[in-house]
Amino acid sequence: xxxxxxxxxxxxxxxxxxxxxxxxxxxxxxxxxxxxxxxxxxxxxxxxxxxxxxxxxxxxxxxxxxxxxxxxxxxxxxxxxxxxxxxxxxxxxxxxxxxxxxxxxxxxxxxxxxxxxxxxxxxxxxxxxxxxxxxxxxxxxxxxxxxxxxxxxxxxxxxxxxxxxxxxxxxxxxxxxxxxxxxxxxxxxxxxxxxxxxxxxxxxx
Numbered sequence: 001x002x003x004x005x006x007x008x009x010x011x012x013x014x015x016x017x018x019x020x021x022x023x024x025x026x027x028x029x030x031x032x033x034x035x036x037x038x039x040x041x042x043x044x045x046x047x048x049x050x051x052x053x054x055x056x057x058x059x060x061x062x063x064x065x066x067x068x069x070x071x072x073x074x075x076x077x078x079x080x081x082x083x084x085x086x087x088x089x090x091x092x093x094x095x096x097x098x099x100x101x102x103x104x105x106x107x108x109x110x111x112x113x114x115x116x117x118x119x120x121x122x123x124x125x126x127x128x129x130x131x132x133x134x135x136x137x138x139x140x141x142x143x144x145x146x147x148x149x150x151x152x153x154x155x156x157x158x159x160x161x162x163x164x165x166x167x168x169x170x171x172x173x174x175x176x177x178x179x180x181x182x183x184x185x186x187x188x189x190x191x192x193x194x195x196x197x198x199x200x201x202x203x204x205x
Contacts, residue, residue: 011077136168
């Protein structure tokens, strides 16, 4: 089974082959494809090729959950959209922001951004890795508008109808920004809350 792994924005793309029979009753997962790509990159490097090297880290929650992705380029990275555009050699890496329940700017409880130690960072948004699976016909099955499949948070280690791999599938990882608190709150509401805090009168006109 041929699968293509793409890491958008890190100038990485690799075709990997998974055995038609995974050796168990469980179907292949997106995580299996990443492991295969990483292994293929390592073998190429040992053979002297200067191909990009994919790596990733994961957490247990209790199933493996993707935490970070890195791609090491020993030569200048080449844009796949425009081969004439290159970027400096080196490692490109990003670790997804963590989230935890906490107090948001309006005082209500909700998700807040935290660092690796679980301490709030004060960021109004998080940046995290998301993946999308396209079938051999190029249809995004992760967000298939014409079916009952909707975009859900499915760990890359879990097989699901929204990430089912087949021969010719393409997996695309993108770094996305998700807002969890407004960058600016309504001025009137904020003024009223400040007035309550200071026990002072607040003019809304």
